[in-house]
Amino acid sequence: MNEPARLADSALLLLGHGSTENPDSSAPTLAHAAEIRRRGLFAEVQCAFWKEEPGFSISDYLFESETIYAVPNFISEGYFTREVIPRELGLEGPTTRRDGKTIHYCDPVGIHRSMTRLLAGRARELAPGVAPADSALIIVGHGTGLNAKSTEAIRVQVDRLEALGLGYGQILDAYMEEAPFIAEWDQLTSLPHVLVVPFFIADGLHSYQDIPVLLGIESAPTAAASQRDVFRHNPVPIRGRSLWYSRSIGTDPSLVDVILDQVHDFRSHAA
């Protein structure tokens, strides 16, 4: 963000999915909002959720500022960013003016270019002291036609990570439900160190249970109380390699900068 002063009279609305089952689903969105509030860049910072409160459709009431930047804290374009959010917020396009308010609808965080920097940083922190040349970095997503855009988003990230020339022996994408399958990670690479970063906005069933089971580091779904433990055993010696498993990328505190970058980009495009 280069010009925070000009934002000081505006509001930020972070839009998340949330969950009726898993409190960790909305936790990163709320934490990022709290950090942005702490930095004092905007007059107001609020969150709204599809599956928690406050709901998307009442988010208008949350603000006293006239200008609102709405940023979907979603990993890719898709049903929620293209259909649900615009409908529930009553948006008419990138900018909507009504009742004396202006709502600017930014792109979802997951498709911003700076996500690549975040992934690179996460990979570096995950396995400090391990030579990148001996390591394969795998970015893992859900896969399947239901979410074609998220698969595309991951492929784009892998290409951009390659272009950064980080020195990794291999950088790959893999999926839970489509080829290349994350369950076959040991066949996708022969390198001794394998770094796995889930490309999700929050930790939940996929990162706590499904992916660890597919990787072979958990044999059965883990109990709720030990969900966070799954990230604490790095590296796991398995199938003759060292496996390093990360929390979902969206839980990284630096995601705050990606959110601010999306607002910044919206403003530069509009200018």
Add this chain to the structure above:
Amino acid sequence: MTPSPLLQLLTERLRDAPFHIGQIAVSPLTGEGIELRHRDDAGLAADGLETFDRPDDARDIAQYDAAGEYRPLKGSPDLKRGWRLVLAGPGEVRTALDLFYPAALALWAACSGNRMRVVPLARTLERQTGMYRFARNISPEGAADLMRRRCLTGCSRHPLWAESQNPAVPSHGIPLLCPEACSFFVAEARVVAKAEFDAKAAPQPATGN
């Protein structure tokens, strides 16, 4: 920057404290500070309660009920007891109440300023897409029954959108207002609509000759 009208409204309200909002009692402390606690803990000595002092602690207090179950619907009338939250001023009270009852203060301010737009249930259900599209098929009786079960007994908010209902918005305290059926209601309306559909589609037992 202009002072926040909501904060002004809350500051005025706090001058008349103590008052209730949902299951919470808000009272000024002798000396300085404002205390929030469960209204059912009103008569208890402070040292019998666990004391918190950061507005963000409200999220942890409100996250699980007494049995340790997650509370995704914060209006659910099962806020746990046994705590007190001591805050410095209106700004902190606002942050805490936004976590206990999301959007409640904003909706109260909108209602006080005649800016509330109540959305009828039919409109909310008609705009649903994807798996929730089917919710629009719920019968009026099914919807009324769900509203009684979900909103009147299962939630501390007042469902202003329920047309047949004329909720008495309390004049004291800060009311919890609901201008539009929430996503919990819509999800349950879908389940009821499906059950109604299945009941109709099931072969009727023979009625004899």
